[in-house]
Amino acid sequence: MGRTVPTWRNRIEAELGSLENFRRALNSVDRNALDQLVNGVRNRRTAGGMLPAHDSWKPMLLSMLLECHSKIAELERTIEKLTDEV
Known part of the structure; x- marks a missing residue:
């Protein structure tokens, strides 16, 4: 018997795919920002799958x-490191 619920x-790939027209309409800076957020979703797929959500x-x-x-935390660490060096 096959799956009745998509994995x-x-x-998430279907949802992210639905953003493609929106993505294309963005300027390059915003497109890059969206791509980073989308990659964050993909990098956390396993954790997202553990959260039951319709x-x-x-x-x-x-x-x-x-x-x-x-x-933000990475930037704060960099700033702190640079501040300590001064």
Whole structure:
């Protein structure tokens, strides 16, 4: 008997694919930012699959927020390191 529910990976790839027209309309800076957020979702696929959700966007947005937080934390560490060197 086959699956009746698409896999988490297939669900998020379908959702991310639906953003393609939006992505194409963005300028290059915003397109790059969106690509980084999308990669954050893909990098956290396993964790997203552990969160039971009927709406794919909830775990996807959480993954995007984590991606943003990771970038901010990385920048804060860099600033702190540079400040210590001065």
